[in-house]
Amino acid sequence: MENRHVVIIPIEIDEEKESDYLDAWQDAAEVMAAQPGFIRTYMFRTIVPGSTFSLVNVAEWQSTAHWEEAMNVCPMMGQQIAVAHASNYEAIRTVLPTRQLSSGDGHIPADLSPAEARRRAVDGDLTLVDVREDDEWAARHPAGAVHAALSTFPGSLPDLPDGPLAFVCRTGTRSVQGGAQAIRAGRSSVYSVAGGLEAWEAAGLPVALPGRDRAAAAVRED
Numbered sequence: 001m002e003n004r005h006v007v008i009i010p011i012e013i014d015e016e017k018e019s020d021y022l023d024a025w026q027d028a029a030e031v032m033a034a035q036p037g038f039i040r041t042y043m044f045r046t047i048v049p050g051s052t053f054s055l056v057n058v059a060e061w062q063s064t065a066h067w068e069e070a071m072n073v074c075p076m077m078g079q080q081i082a083v084a085h086a087s088n089y090e091a092i093r094t095v096l097p098t099r100q101l102s103s104g105d106g107h108i109p110a111d112l113s114p115a116e117a118r119r120r121a122v123d124g125d126l127t128l129v130d131v132r133e134d135d136e137w138a139a140r141h142p143a144g145a146v147h148a149a150l151s152t153f154p155g156s157l158p159d160l161p162d163g164p165l166a167f168v169c170r171t172g173t174r175s176v177q178g179g180a181q182a183i184r185a186g187r188s189s190v191y192s193v194a195g196g197l198e199a200w201e202a203a204g205l206p207v208a209l210p211g212r213d214r215a216a217a218a219v220r221e222d
Helices: 015-033 064-070 114-122 134-139 173-184 196-202 210-221
Strands: 005-011 038-046 055-061 089-095 110-112 127-130 165-168 190-193
Touching (some): 005 064, 055 064, 110 114, 165 173, 165 196, 173 190, 190 196
Parallel strands (some): 110 190, 127 165
Antiparallel strands (some): 005 055, 038 089
16 A cells, blocks of 8 residues: 555634635645645634644645645645544535546546536536536536535435536636536536636526525515
């Protein structure tokens, strides 16, 4: 078994700042995923009441040298590194690098422009699958999409509709990861929406705003 360099970073943060922190960590994790030697990273939330550290980040690298080199470009420098008991936490977010998923058999999803993905979804030729996390989905998502968070893969893949799938995330990184897992699970005609939701909205394509829709419905009922 090869040696790995594992970095464990307990994080002390106010509850009201946690969501913004997780968004920033997601962006940083995607940067790290593009660095040589990166294997995977998880974000955990504590299950111990009153714990000083509400979150803990665990990242795995092929070697210490790879990790040290990556720290030169890490967007979230300055974190304290310490030891935490894994049994005290549960995973809430996971990022795997596209580079590693696509190595070996070379199976990665084909890119699909947002406009083409929308056209095919409207025509019933494919299912649009948003792989972002629950909070991201609840805030806004591509109109007509179904939800299957990447953190639930591969267990949730059998629940997706038959036929072609087009995965979408915020910028296009997690959708490639989800598509690669779907291909490995035996799905065919798998796509990744290039540029993700940001490109989707930039193209003027419709989004669903569940919170706003519910508020509007409540006003109408009153």
